[in-house]
Amino acid sequence: MIALRGVRKAFGRTVALDGLDLEVREGEFFCLLGPSGAGKTTTLKTVAGLERPDAGSVLLDGEDMAGVEPYDRGVAMCFESYALYPHRSVYDNLASPLRSPRHRLPAAEARDRIGAVAGLLGIGGLLDRPVDRLSNGQRQRVALGRVLVRPARAFLLDEPLSHLDARLRQRMRAELKAIGAVRRTTTLYVTHDAVEALALGDRVGVIRDGRIVQTGTREDVWHRPCDTEVARAFGRPRINLLPAAVTETGVRTDGGADLPVRAEAPAGTEVLVGVRPRDLTLHGEGHRLTGTVYVTEVLGRSVEVTVRLGGQRVSLVAPRADAARLRPDDPVGLSVRPENLLLFEADRPGRPGRRIGKSAR
Numbered sequence: 001m002i003a004l005r006g007v008r009k010a011f012g013r014t015v016a017l018d019g020l021d022l023e024v025r026e027g028e029f030f031c032l033l034g035p036s037g038a039g040k041t042t043t044l045k046t047v048a049g050l051e052r053p054d055a056g057s058v059l060l061d062g063e064d065m066a067g068v069e070p071y072d073r074g075v076a077m078c079f080e081s082y083a084l085y086p087h088r089s090v091y092d093n094l095a096s097p098l099r100s101p102r103h104r105l106p107a108a109e110a111r112d113r114i115g116a117v118a119g120l121l122g123i124g125g126l127l128d129r130p131v132d133r134l135s136n137g138q139r140q141r142v143a144l145g146r147v148l149v150r151p152a153r154a155f156l157l158d159e160p161l162s163h164l165d166a167r168l169r170q171r172m173r174a175e176l177k178a179i180g181a182v183r184r185t186t187t188l189y190v191t192h193d194a195v196e197a198l199a200l201g202d203r204v205g206v207i208r209d210g211r212i213v214q215t216g217t218r219e220d221v222w223h224r225p226c227d228t229e230v231a232r233a234f235g236r237p238r239i240n241l242l243p244a245a246v247t248e249t250g251v252r253t254d255g256g257a258d259l260p261v262r263a264e265a266p267a268g269t270e271v272l273v274g275v276r277p278r279d280l281t282l283h284g285e286g287h288r289l290t291g292t293v294y295v296t297e298v299l300g301r302s303v304e305v306t307v308r309l310g311g312q313r314v315s316l317v318a319p320r321a322d323a324a325r326l327r328p329d330d331p332v333g334l335s336v337r338p339e340n341l342l343l344f345e346a347d348r349p350g351r352p353g354r355r356i357g358k359s360a361r
């Protein structure tokens with residue numbers, strides 16, 4: 001188990017961690033998601049003991065790590081910038097963590113472990129090759145391999161797939177998930193990629209400006225985002241946020257559509273209604289919005305349609321059969337599937353609107 005309690009860390013006048021609270025359960029694969037500069041790497045380094053918090057505490061399996069040297073914490077960290085021995089072979093690089101007195105294994109067992117990890121990472125055929133003759137993607141896999149070969153009480157992985165191309169990244173994601181399931185080693189995995197976080201994480205923590213703003217399962221962050229920024233982080237095309245006002249029975253959008261969302265706010269309050277692109281349908285029945293086609297883009301079997309709605313643009317994803325004939329400026333009617341609507345306070349500068357309601361499901 002990894003716990004951070006009220007951790008603060010500043011570098012000069014830059015506050016990297018601003019009272020960060022986080023708990024990763026035993027055996028859990030936890031994804032920390034946030035944009036560049038949010039404090040993700042600093043969080044990992046603080047757990048690893050490579051940075052000392054200015055305030056707050058780090059606990060591993062309930063034990064306070066203050067004063068415990070990195071080497072003695074028993075965690076294995078994979079850095080964004082992989083520190084490998086460039087002139088040595090892939091095998092040697094993978095074997096070196098197993099040569100430290102703490103993790104030394106019998107030679108045959110070390111060989112088996114290295115073989116298994118290399119196979120899993122798709123670098124089994126490269127074991128004799130010097131690292132300086134590998135591609136960036138291959139190096140990144142070796143760096144990840146160095147972490148996974150050794151027994152550890154927790155893995156700390158800092159954007160380990162960021163240098164891979166899309167296809168390899170997808171494959172590695174699946175494999176990492178499989179390793180996670182098999183090894184059941186507590187893992188704190190850092191990424192700025194929401195798709196990755198949802199695919200891998202047993203739970204996800206969203207970090208912003210050095211604080212965790214929301215922690216939960218994929219269901220939680222998708223269906224109950226704490227604010228508009230978290231809602232925007234998940235899903236492509238992005239969630240539509242339509243200006244509306246609270247009424248006695250729900251909300252009315254600026255375009256005049258009445259939507260059945262329960263609001264925790266008095267009638268007349270200006271709000272934003274969140275509608276995911278998949279919850280808008282073309283030419284459907286029900287809660288109607290009318291607009292004109294702005295642009296369409298084919299995405300395989302479906303089409304992303306951007307519609308001008310008053311002064312706004314909204315996105316929806318429609319089956320190709322329904323959207324194929326649409327041309328720019330065509331009038332369209334959109335209906336809203338009411339099940340997944342979200343309601344937020346209006347955004348203010350520097351302060352995303354908090355969620356204040358959702359549809360009754």
Ligand SMILES: Nc1ncnc2c1ncn2[C@@H]1O[C@H](COP(=O)(O)OP(=O)(O)O)[C@@H](O)[C@H]1O
Pocket residue numbers: 011014015016034035036037038039040041042043
């Ligand atoms: N060693 C350092 N010296 C000065 N500023 C730092 C240092 N490490 C991180 N920072 C700053 O702290 C903030 C958080 O950085 P970091 O944890 O690397 O974010 P992330 O990994 O989410 O991109 C950033 O503003 C970054 O510039």
Ligand SMILES: [Mg+2]
Pocket residue numbers: 040041042080158
């Ligand atoms: Mg980082």
